Amino acid sequence: MGQLVNGQWVDDDAVSNDKSGEWTRPATIVRDWIRADGSTPFTPEVGRYHLWLAYNCTWSQRTLIVLNLLGLDHAVSSSIAHVHRNDGGWWFRDGVDALQPNASQPWESWSNTDGFVTAEPVQGLSLHSVYTAHDTHYTGRCTVPVLWDRTLGRVVNNESSEIVRMFQHEFSALAKTPRDLRPEALRAVIEQTNKWVYDSINNGVYKVGFARSQAAYEAALDRLFAALDRCESILAGQRYLCGNELTESDIRLFPTLVRFDPVYFGHFKCNTRRISDYPHLSGYLRDLYQTPGFAETVNVQAYKLGYMGRSERLNPSRIIPPGPVLDWHAPCEERKAL
Ligand SMILES: N[C@@H](CCC(=O)N[C@@H](CS)C(=O)NCC(=O)O)C(=O)O
Known part of the structure; x- marks a missing residue:
C-alpha cells in the first residue's frame, strides 16, 4: 500500500484495524471548494480542472457518473489509473501536461480515459507525484479521486462526496444537461x-x-x-x-x-x-x-483485476474467476x- 511522509513515498503496509479487528477508513485531507460566486480562489471554468480516477475505485465512479449526467465531461477532463495499485501506489499512463499547467496545450493532449485495464504492472506517472506537486511535504495516503486545478497547480479536493457536490452546485452554468440531483x-x-x-x-x-x-x-x-x-x-x-x-x-x-x-x-x-x-x-x-x-463508467474486468489481482492477504493465488454471468x-x- 504505502503513503507519503513529508513528501517521501514510504512502502508501509499499515492496515487500519483496531484491537477488536474492526477496519476503519483513514480521513480525507484536502478539502477546498470551487465556488461559482468567487468566494474562493477556485472558480468553475471549462478546461481548468482534471480528475485523477480509477475504474476499480467505487468513490471515483460516483464523480464520473455525476460528470456524465450533468454533461460536464466537456469541462472537466479525467485520467484513469492502471487497475493495480503496486509499490508506489496508483499509476497513470501519463500526466496532465506532466503536472506542469500549460494553457497552450490542446485539450486532447491531457485527457486520458482509455481505461488502462491490463494485468501487467505499469509505471508512468504516479499518483503520489500529483500529491507532491500539490505540496512537496505532503504526508498521508494518496487516494483517488483527486480533483486537480491546472491553473493553480494544486489539488482542490480529494473527497468524492464533496467533489460531486461541487459539480452539482458550482458548475451549473457549464453543465450541458443540468439537473438537480439534490432537490x-x-x-x-x-x-x-x-x-x-x-x-x-x-x-x-x-x-x-x-x-x-x-x-x-x-x-x-x-x-x-x-x-x-x-x-x-x-x-x-x-x-x-x-x-x-x-x-x-x-x-x-x-x-x-x-x-x-x-x-x-x-x-x-x-x-x-x-x-x-x-x-x-x-x-x-x-x-x-x-x-x-451509468454503464459507461462500469468496467467489471477492472473490478476483478483491481480487487483480486494483487491482494496478497485476501487472494494469495491471484486467480481471477471468469464469472459470474451478469445481464444488466x-x-x-x-x-x-x-
Ligand atoms: N474518502 C475518499 C476515499 C477514497 C479512497 O479510499 N480511495 C481508494 C481507492 S477506492 C484509494 O485510493 N486508496 C489508496 C490508499 O488508501 O492508499 C473518497 O471518498 O474520496
Missing part, C-alpha cells in the same frame, strides 16, 4: 439515506472484507445485509431510493451494487445473498445501469412503471 424538498431524506447507505453498504463492504476477527466480520455483515434488506423494501414501492426521481443517493449506491456480485460476494465474503437474489434491488440496478451516464441489459420495464 430542496428531498434534501433531508437524501442526507439520511446517504448516511446509512455509506456506513452500512458503501463503506460497509470494506468493513466486512477487511475485518480481522470473526466478531468484527459478523457485526459488519449483519449491518450490511440489514441495510440491503432495507433498500429492497424501499424499492418495492418506489423507483429510486428517495422517491420517484433519481438523486445523489442512487448515484452513491450504484458503484457498490455493480461490484457486489462479481467481487464483494466472494472476495469480501459478503455472501449471505447476491444482489441478483433481491428482486427489487436487482431490477433497480438494471434500471440505473440502463440510464445514460435485461428489461426492467416494471421499474419504470413504478
Whole structure:
C-alpha cells in the first residue's frame, strides 16, 4: 500500500484495524471548494480542472457518473489509473501536461480515459507525484479521486462526496444537461439515506472484507445485509431510493451494487445473498445501469483485476474467476412503471 511522509513515498503496509479487528477508513485531507460566486480562489471554468480516477475505485465512479449526467465531461477532463495499485501506489499512463499547467496545450493532449485495464504492472506517472506537486511535504495516503486545478497547480479536493457536490452546485452554468440531483424538498431524506447507505453498504463492504476477527466480520455483515434488506423494501414501492426521481443517493449506491456480485460476494465474503437474489434491488440496478451516464463508467474486468489481482492477504493465488454471468441489459420495464 504505502503513503507519503513529508513528501517521501514510504512502502508501509499499515492496515487500519483496531484491537477488536474492526477496519476503519483513514480521513480525507484536502478539502477546498470551487465556488461559482468567487468566494474562493477556485472558480468553475471549462478546461481548468482534471480528475485523477480509477475504474476499480467505487468513490471515483460516483464523480464520473455525476460528470456524465450533468454533461460536464466537456469541462472537466479525467485520467484513469492502471487497475493495480503496486509499490508506489496508483499509476497513470501519463500526466496532465506532466503536472506542469500549460494553457497552450490542446485539450486532447491531457485527457486520458482509455481505461488502462491490463494485468501487467505499469509505471508512468504516479499518483503520489500529483500529491507532491500539490505540496512537496505532503504526508498521508494518496487516494483517488483527486480533483486537480491546472491553473493553480494544486489539488482542490480529494473527497468524492464533496467533489460531486461541487459539480452539482458550482458548475451549473457549464453543465450541458443540468439537473438537480439534490432537490430542496428531498434534501433531508437524501442526507439520511446517504448516511446509512455509506456506513452500512458503501463503506460497509470494506468493513466486512477487511475485518480481522470473526466478531468484527459478523457485526459488519449483519449491518450490511440489514441495510440491503432495507433498500429492497424501499424499492418495492418506489423507483429510486428517495422517491420517484433519481438523486445523489442512487448515484452513491450504484458503484457498490455493480461490484457486489462479481467481487464483494466472494472476495469480501459478503455472501449471505447476491444482489441478483433481491428482486427489487436487482431490477433497480438494471434500471440505473440502463440510464445514460451509468454503464459507461462500469468496467467489471477492472473490478476483478483491481480487487483480486494483487491482494496478497485476501487472494494469495491471484486467480481471477471468469464469472459470474451478469445481464444488466435485461428489461426492467416494471421499474419504470413504478
Ligand atoms: N474518502 C475518499 C476515499 C477514497 C479512497 O479510499 N480511495 C481508494 C481507492 S477506492 C484509494 O485510493 N486508496 C489508496 C490508499 O488508501 O492508499 C473518497 O471518498 O474520496
